[in-house]
Amino acid sequence: MFKNAVRAVRPAALAARSSLQVKSVRVFSTSMRAASGGPPAPQLFGAGGKAGQVPTDFEQATGLERLELLGEMEGIKVFDDAPLDASRLGTKANPVLVQSYDVERIVGCTGVPADSHDILWFNVKKDHHARCTECGSVYALDFQGEEHHDDHAHH
Numbered sequence: 821m822f823k824n825a826v827r828a829v830r831p832a833a834l835a836a837r838s839s840l841q842v843k844s845v846r847v848f849s850t851s852m853r854a855a856s857g858g859p860p861a862p863q864l865f866g867a868g869g870k871a872g873q874v875p876t877d878f879e880q881a882t883g884l885e886r887l888e889l890l891g892e893m894e895g896i897k898v899f900d901d902a903p904l905d906a907s908r909l910g911t912k913a914n915p916v917l918v919q920s921y922d923v924e925r926i927v928g929c930t931g932v933p934a935d936s937h938d939i940l941w942f943n944v945k946k947d948h949h950a951r952c953t954e955c956g957s958v959y960a961l962d963f964q965g966e967e968h969h970d971d972h973a974h975h
Contacts, residue, residue: 906934915960918944931955
């Protein structure tokens with residue numbers, strides 16, 4: 821039925837196309853742009869599901885989710901979600917260190933001792949201490965990443 825509908829419309833579409841005048845032509849490239857500076861980064865795409873089957877999480881995962889699944893298969897914990905040291909109050913002289921590969925990280929403080937106040941969220945930046953407004957604990961970023969001169973992160 822679909823093929824019959826296409827056959828019926830095709831002569832009219834061809835006639836309409838030939839009557840249009842092309843003013844300009846613009847070429848689009850669908851190939852990947854050549855990367856300068858070595859081989860491209862590995863793509864985090866799964867193979868997808870097999871025809872007629874529902875794909876598993878691993879088969880359809882992409883990006884950071886796939887990276888986390890690949891890490892779990894190797895026994896590597898990609899994302900550290902362990903709580904920070906809440907056994908002491910951080911001070912300017914001895915702040916609670918927050919490891920990060922980025923120049924900024926969001927921290928949630930629940931007080932000292934842990935869970936002594938509602939969670940308060942705030943940003944800790946690379947060269948600045950951050951203080952919890954509820955308990956006064958001071959946090960500092962323990963930057964583990966690489967220095968970038970062309971850093972475009974928000975400071």
